[in-house]
Amino acid sequence: MNRREFLKGTAWMGALAAAGCASDGAVKLGSGVGGSMHGFAVAPLNRVRVGVVGIGNRGSDAARRLSTVPGIDVVAICDIRPERFAITQAKLKKNGKPPAKEYRGKDGWKRLCEADDIDVVYVITGWFEHAMISVYAMKHGKHAFMEVPAAVTVDECWELVETAEKTHRHCMMLENCNYGETETLALNLCQSGALGDILHADCAYIHDLRRNCYQTGRDGYGDYWRLKYNAAHKGNAYPTHGLGPVCWYMDVNRGDRLDYLVSLECRQTGFERYAKEIYGADKEHPWKKNVKVAMGDMNTTLVRTVNGKSIMIQHDVTSPRPYTRHNLVSGTKGAFWGMPWREKGQDMWRVAIEGKCGEGAHEWWVKDSEKGREIEEKYRHPMWREAGAIAKLAGGHGGKDFMMDLRWAYCLQNGLPLDIDVYDTATWSCIVDLSERSVRSGSMPQKVPDFTKGGWKTAKPIGDMTIDLAKLDLNEKQRSLIGRQKSTF
Numbered sequence: 001m002n003r004r005e006f007l008k009g010t011a012w013m014g015a016l017a018a019a020g021c022a023s024d025g026a027v028k029l030g031s032g033v034g035g036s037m038h039g040f041a042v043a044p045l046n047r048v049r050v051g052v053v054g055i056g057n058r059g060s061d062a063a064r065r066l067s068t069v070p071g072i073d074v075v076a077i078c079d080i081r082p083e084r085f086a087i088t089q090a091k092l093k094k095n096g097k098p099p100a101k102e103y104r105g106k107d108g109w110k111r112l113c114e115a116d117d118i119d120v121v122y123v124i125t126g127w128f129e130h131a132m133i134s135v136y137a138m139k140h141g142k143h144a145f146m147e148v149p150a151a152v153t154v155d156e157c158w159e160l161v162e163t164a165e166k167t168h169r170h171c172m173m174l175e176n177c178n179y180g181e182t183e184t185l186a187l188n189l190c191q192s193g194a195l196g197d198i199l200h201a202d203c204a205y206i207h208d209l210r211r212n213c214y215q216t217g218r219d220g221y222g223d224y225w226r227l228k229y230n231a232a233h234k235g236n237a238y239p240t241h242g243l244g245p246v247c248w249y250m251d252v253n254r255g256d257r258l259d260y261l262v263s264l265e266c267r268q269t270g271f272e273r274y275a276k277e278i279y280g281a282d283k284e285h286p287w288k289k290n291v292k293v294a295m296g297d298m299n300t301t302l303v304r305t306v307n308g309k310s311i312m313i314q315h316d317v318t319s320p321r322p323y324t325r326h327n328l329v330s331g332t333k334g335a336f337w338g339m340p341w342r343e344k345g346q347d348m349w350r351v352a353i354e355g356k357c358g359e360g361a362h363e364w365w366v367k368d369s370e371k372g373r374e375i376e377e378k379y380r381h382p383m384w385r386e387a388g389a390i391a392k393l394a395g396g397h398g399g400k401d402f403m404m405d406l407r408w409a410y411c412l413q414n415g416l417p418l419d420i421d422v423y424d425t426a427t428w429s430c431i432v433d434l435s436e437r438s439v440r441s442g443s444m445p446q447k448v449p450d451f452t453k454g455g456w457k458t459a460k461p462i463g464d465m466t467i468d469l470a471k472l473d474l475n476e477k478q479r480s481l482i483g484r485q486k487s488t489f
């Protein structure tokens with residue numbers, strides 16, 4: 001049975017009823033319409049049992065990280081590569097955790113989704129499998145959390161939305177950048193009105209991944225899945241690290257929504273030139289000099305919202321230039337630039353705020369200036385104020401990975417709605433397909449679907465995302481670090 005046939009069938013309904021973990025009691029639906037998942041929450045889970053599908057580079061580290069989050073038990077792991085299990089079990093053991101149950105072979109993910117001792121399926125495979133596994137998980141009563149992007153086609157985005165609405169399961173894309181220290185500072189600035197009405201943002205994923213894409217090992221991608229995607233497709237394959245935070249700054253799906261986009265890209269040179277130069281003489285390499293890559297080196301996509309805001313999203317994974325997600329947001333009173341550049345892993349953010357109307361804001365206040373420190377003290381996100389040191393101890397992109405996991409775990413343990421819902425998951429991910437369609441049609445505009453079916457008009461903006469650490473079962477070391485990190489920068 002392929003994915004489409006499975007979706008048409010009704011077998012999943014019985015499976016959902018039969019799955020023990022689907023019976024977790026009261027379903028709370030908040031603001032929104034019809035079967036809307038806006039404000040959706042389930043009854044509190046005492047402990048959250050997680051099964052990780054895909055324990056490659058990111059997944060095995062996710063298992064390690066999750067095993068340090070209070071209230072989470074990593075009970076199952078799954079991969080099609082047998083060599084990944086010992087590596088992941090060793091990480092759990094190092095954290096003093098029991099071994100997770102192993103699901104091996106090509107159908108292992110299905111058996112894991114069908115198991116009755118798992119609450120959350122955490123999908124960390126390459127992009128092609130995210131939506132398929134997440135849909136199957138929800139149909140078997142599990143909450144589905146998946147790496148970015150959640151889906152690579154608009155059809156898959158709709159399947160995620162419709163399945164979440166029918167099964168009443170959470171479907172959250174694991175967009176860790178929304179939980180970054182700099183991004184949550186920017187969110188606070190936007191929500192407090194310090195930048196005025198937000199009108200525009202620049203965001204991006206610019207990261208030289210040529211070397212990684214041509215490898216499968218520790219620094220590469222199993223089965224060259226990322227190179228295969230880039231070879232066959234155009235458009236922005238990885239929009240959500242930049243777009244996710246911006247959508248929160250702009251209340252997208254919560255008062256506003258993405259309306260349409262246009263996309264354009266330069267020609268392709270980076271991958272092919274790299275392959276020729278590095279692997280030209282290596283007859284054994286499966287992706288040697290003759291492989292053609294469709295994706296242009298730099299893709300630029302412009303999006304307009306229904307309420308008249310604009311967003312620029314860029315994607316470039318082949319040019320020799322330093323990493324950036326831009327993270328620039330601009331309003332009627334000022335602007336914030338999260339990542340003009342980075343030094344020693346720190347975002348060198350800056351902010352400019354007009355004093356009086358018309359006076360202008362002609363200079364940036366850099367983060368390590370007196371004015372920058374004032375801004376940081378005033379707008380630092382409470383989540384980072386309280387738990388910043390604990391997150392940094394766990395690591396993972398400067399602690400933002402742990403902060404994301406801590407927050408959703410807290411929400412599930414306290415019966416709260418999740419911050420990133422299925423509509424955000426679908427809206428942020430559908431740019432992958434729509435940007436490709438626009439590029440292939442000479443940059444013709446593409447409408448962005450309203451996955452909320454009108455629910456965006458009444459949904460509330462993202463809340464304060466507080467975590468009451470007293471309610472969590474922190475270990476001794478974590479407890480000693482509460483509120484310890486007053487300043488990040």
Ligand SMILES: NC(=O)c1ccc[n+]([C@@H]2O[C@H](COP(=O)([O-])OP(=O)(O)OC[C@H]3O[C@@H](n4cnc5c(N)ncnc54)[C@H](O)[C@@H]3O)[C@@H](O)[C@H]2O)c1
Pocket residue numbers: 053054055056057058059078079080081084106108109124125126127129147148149174175176220221222223397
């Ligand atoms: N949020 C972030 O900051 C961040 C960082 C890195 C990677 N990622 C995302 O994480 C995901 C994984 O990336 P990675 O670098 O770990 O890739 P990877 O190739 O190292 O790992 C993917 C793993 O999934 C396994 N897999 C594939 N199909 C499977 C199936 N049907 N059943 C079970 N296992 C299967 C592969 O064998 C492999 O071990 C990607 O979606 C990537 O975009 C996100």
